[in-house]
Amino acid sequence: MIFECDNLAYASPATVSRCGMLFMSDAAVNDVAVMLRWLKQGLAADPTGKAATWFSQLFPKAYDLAMSYPAVVPSTRFGLLDNVLSQLAVTGMDNKRDLAVALARGLGYTLKPEQRQEFVAQIVRLVGNEAGGQELCAVPVSEDPLALLLDHANGNEGFGLMNHTALDHFDHRLMLTDDVRSLVAVLAPWLAGQQPFLLAGPEGCGKHTLLDYCFSRLPEQVHVATVHCSAQTNAENIINKLLQPSAAHLPQVCGRPVTTNQGKCLRPDTGRVILYLKDMNLPKPDKYDTMQVVAFLQQLLTHGGYFDDNLDFIRFERIQVVASMVPGGSTAHSILSKRFTARMRLAVMGYPNAQQLEAVYTRMIQQVFTTSHYKQASLLVNQAPNFAKCFVQLYQQLHVQLAGSNTNGGGLVSRHCSITPRDLTAWVEG
Numbered sequence: 001m002i003f004e005c006d007n008l009a010y011a012s013p014a015t016v017s018r019c020g021m022l023f024m025s026d027a028a029v030n031d032v033a034v035m036l037r038w039l040k041q042g043l044a045a046d047p048t049g050k051a052a053t054w055f056s057q058l059f060p061k062a063y064d065l066a067m068s069y070p071a072v073v074p075s076t077r078f079g080l081l082d083n084v085l086s087q088l089a090v091t092g093m094d095n096k097r098d099l100a101v102a103l104a105r106g107l108g109y110t111l112k113p114e115q116r117q118e119f120v121a122q123i124v125r126l127v128g129n130e131a132g133g134q135e136l137c138a139v140p141v142s143e144d145p146l147a148l149l150l151d152h153a154n155g156n157e158g159f160g161l162m163n164h165t166a167l168d169h170f171d172h173r174l175m176l177t178d179d180v181r182s183l184v185a186v187l188a189p190w191l192a193g194q195q196p197f198l199l200a201g202p203e204g205c206g207k208h209t210l211l212d213y214c215f216s217r218l219p220e221q222v223h224v225a226t227v228h229c230s231a232q233t234n235a236e237n238i239i240n241k242l243l244q245p246s247a248a249h250l251p252q253v254c255g256r257p258v259t260t261n262q263g264k265c266l267r268p269d270t271g272r273v274i275l276y277l278k279d280m281n282l283p284k285p286d287k288y289d290t291m292q293v294v295a296f297l298q299q300l301l302t303h304g305g306y307f308d309d310n311l312d313f314i315r316f317e318r319i320q321v322v323a324s325m326v327p328g329g330s331t332a333h334s335i336l337s338k339r340f341t342a343r344m345r346l347a348v349m350g351y352p353n354a355q356q357l358e359a360v361y362t363r364m365i366q367q368v369f370t371t372s373h374y375k376q377a378s379l380l381v382n383q384a385p386n387f388a389k390c391f392v393q394l395y396q397q398l399h400v401q402l403a404g405s406n407t408n409g410g411g412l413v414s415r416h417c418s419i420t421p422r423d424l425t426a427w428v429e430g
Helices: 013-017 031-040 051-067 077-091 096-106 113-131 147-155 178-192 207-216 235-242 292-303 354-371 375-401 421-429
Strands: 197-200 222-228 258-260 263-266 272-278 305-307 313-316 319-325 345-348 406-408 411-413
Touching (some): 031 051, 031 077, 051 077, 051 113, 077 096, 147 178, 178 207, 178 345, 197 207, 207 272, 207 319, 235 272, 235 292, 292 305, 354 375, 354 421, 375 421
Parallel strands (some): 197 319, 222 272, 272 319
Antiparallel strands (some): 258 263, 305 313
């Protein structure tokens, strides 16, 4: 019998004394060896032959810098290394700036926004003049941060055609500000490569709206199966969602497993399925601090399937796991295990600043006035910036009046209420 665990907190001395032990530390991970193996797999090119040298110079220092900040979502060294390599697949390794961009996106976006700016500035100092004059994470307005999805679709006939109607998708609740464009560029390689990822952020910051926009830009053959997690969510709920048959008001997700020459397999008939778990750290942990949902997803990602009630192993194909959550430690939100987060790509988003809020709600108010049935409403369209500024100022004044309450990344959280930009949206739309 072989037991694999990340700690011995719940192991009795009687069990430990009867087992041999092998401890593997993060320090045992050879960053350069992992990167070279990754290059040999053809996931990125090394035209200069200096990739190993640059990587050995920059990654350990960048990792230590990232670890000097409090972790929003705890992970392992290997998990953060995968985060960086996933971005290198897009930026390439033509020069040091490409590596600096991958470090800024792969490590910087695991930090809070205010800490991210400090981290990126230190990365620029490490790289020196080769970092260039532009910001490392910025995406020019003239570029589409999700253009990678279209390139991937054209290069793979089986990936399907792009949903051209979604190219004009302009949800009034999502405005592509500079911060949003940079974050979307981080998510793009994970969506194109069907890699599992976790988007973390405080309540009401727009995680679901952002993911909805990204999903709408995916090929038409993609079906999003959403699971709204609660304290009672378990593995059976997720399996039932994947097995969901076609019904009058519900589309088919995967249906029943099919039998192949490699055993039973759960897969969609066409395209792929995105299994989206909203608030995935809401399920209540058991007395051993374990969440069944997390353990089940870790089994899917590690072993590529699960065991059904008859103990038959069911492989799964063309199913991408995407999750969003409020960082652990707050009320009713648990901290995920590092063994699971190491299997997921990680990104953290925060609240927009006052200037961005004014721009977003100016456009929302303009749309409200434009679509209103009242004749006088159309005359107020030009006054939308003033209305938006008043809304944002009122929102900021509530922060000041309740200054004694705890703050969480820009959102105000007190013992009795939670005030976030989501309330601003409700004011405008209501």
